[in-house]
Amino acid sequence: MRGLSSLERVILECIGKQALNYDDVQNQSGLQENVCFNILQALIIRGILKTEGSLYKVSETISPLMMEEINGYEARKAESLELIEAVVDQNSERIFKFSKIAMDSRDEKIFIAMLSNLESFLKDAHVKAQSSVPLKDRKVVFWGMGDVQKLMNQVIVGK
């Protein structure tokens, strides 16, 4: 499996359905010049991007197999883990909480309802600002919850 790394995905998301030149890709992604250039070249070699003059576009002829490799569950999972790890490792302005919380069933329901509210708030915020905030200035947000025992068993089994 190769999938896409979070860096490669950032470039693809910047380009999206548009045709962008190198400076636009670099400005929107916020990647260093050589990193941006190397990733663009790698994506072209893999057939995911193509060039039209000085513009970069997502190829329209990506095979279903390649599509699965790029957008499949495993690829998305690995990419999420990459970014979550980066958030945990962040040195400055780090916002990360991890706790084992004792919760009765009533509080659990309240918490799930709050998560649902949070999700709709984030969705609205994204719709409102997506045209004005470039990809490099967006925030990575994640949350999750699991039962300690189930998770421990999963760790032992290794799945």
Next chain:
Amino acid sequence: MTLQNKTIQRYRLFFPQETLREVSARTGIQITRVFRLFNGKPMKVGELEAFEKVINDKIAENPSFSRLNHIIEEAASLLTNDEIAKIADYLERRVTNKKYSRTYIRPLFDDVSIA
């Protein structure tokens, strides 16, 4: 890819900016010979060993490397195929991301010049 090409490519990953003169000094192989080897002349066993020795010495400078080697051997015998695949994917991603941050290196050294 031949063993010779693989070795030269690995060498270049560890020492990407070295001139032929520096390669010669490090490996003990004559500079004109290094130039020929980088242009595809077949290597002698002793020359291959010289490159391998430099690479292994460089690797040995990092104390975590022997830990990594040890744990990979243990993982190969203990973990399931899926778990090993996950670790391999993780390492592959880390390596790919690191490569992106390096200056672009030509895979074949067709434009090396004598320093």
